[in-house]
Amino acid sequence: MPTKVRSDEKEKSKQRILKSATKLFAQKGFDGVGIREICKDADANICMISYFWGSKEGLYQGILDDLIQRQTEYVKTFLNLEIEPETLSKKEQINLLYTVLDNAVEMLYGGFISSDLMKFLLQEQQHQRIELNSPMLVYLRKLISTIFDKDVCDKDIIFKLVFIMSQINSPLVLPAFSLKQLNQKEFSEQDKEIIKTNVKLYLQALLKQEGIDV
């Protein structure tokens, strides 16, 4: 049976490794960091990765699992994705869309999911090692297709989803254009508001173009 004090220490060092790994993976990519560097940063022995997760690939999965859990938790707390968009009025649908997107910004920039974690995830998605089909994204797609009265697989809907999500992700994905240029280490409350306002501006333009009242 595991002891109490040592078990706490174990958990702490496990979290330290997760944190260091996420940071370094985000900075240099999965293949760009060795486990020695990770463990040095986390002040742990290299064997701990095998001990905890079996392998470096396992650590990778561990990080992903952590993200999925956090996101699920966030959605459960702040959103209700059970609502069928079709049962709402157009105005309600649009307000719901604003709410979901506001929450997406909050999730990414509000500290609920670390920037490192999100950067890592978007990177990995680009390498097609993983597929990003989070419940929130799936719901967004359905919601947008309902509002614009088109099929979810319609080219227009997919592009709209890409354009909208890119506006939310881009300050995170293109740090050379944003954080670095802004001479900041992280995003502020003010930055969050800029992103939220911008998404709304873009959405309103979209709606107006399609002749949908707001």
Next chain:
Amino acid sequence: MPTKVRSDEKEKSKQRILKSATKLFAQKGFDGVGIREICKDADANICMISYFWGSKEGLYQGILDDLIQRQTEYVKTFLNLEIEPETLSKKEQINLLYTVLDNAVEMLYGGFISSDLMKFLLQEQQHQRIELNSPMLVYLRKLISTIFDKDVCDKDIIFKLVFIMSQINSPLVLPAFSLKQLNQKEFSEQDKEIIKTNVKLYLQALLKQEGIDV
């Protein structure tokens, strides 16, 4: 003195390696591909990389040099970045902005620069191994700051630049949301038009918000 026939063969195999390397770097990242894999794909011996570029890092620079050259060439042919935005009327400034952005789309999706190359570049920029300060981007920033009558280092200008560029890049950077979902291998003429139209829609919304006439 170098012979003629063999020299041609040499150049061909050099180009084959560049092409394979670009493709694989874009797919798996710089550290995710070994030179053996690259040379196998390019049907060349591994020593050729040292022979041509000195090292794997040198090959990387070779690819970057290739990009810079292509972009410079494109800009020279299709754009005139010598025009001082301040000397133009507001309407001319805005039309110029549309032209530059249309050309950016054309450059990225029109085959002038391969998608692989651009994906690789955006990736590397994220890893902060390189800085993306192309003449076109620098000019865009100046143009936007002139139109919105703000300093180029203003937070608003930087965010606007990020939001605009992300709309152009995003279908390339988030393939899981676009190409794959569209069941396409590459982007069509129609896709280009969608992207161009979308950028214009967004810009018009931006201008209207700031009370600038169009």
Next chain:
DNA sequence: TGACATAAATCAAACGATTGTTTTATAATT
């Protein structure tokens, strides 16, 4: 309570495989 046994957590060292690079030898063109 104090000595011992047990199991878990951590360490340093070494493993074979793979990395980028270099060397040496061969083939081909002028």
Next chain:
DNA sequence: AATTATAAAACAATCGTTTGATTTATGTCA
């Protein structure tokens, strides 16, 4: 014959992983 392009093999360094030994906290029995 001379030079250049290609091939195969070997190089040291680093990779992720495993091993065996050591430290540490807890439970048990005298």
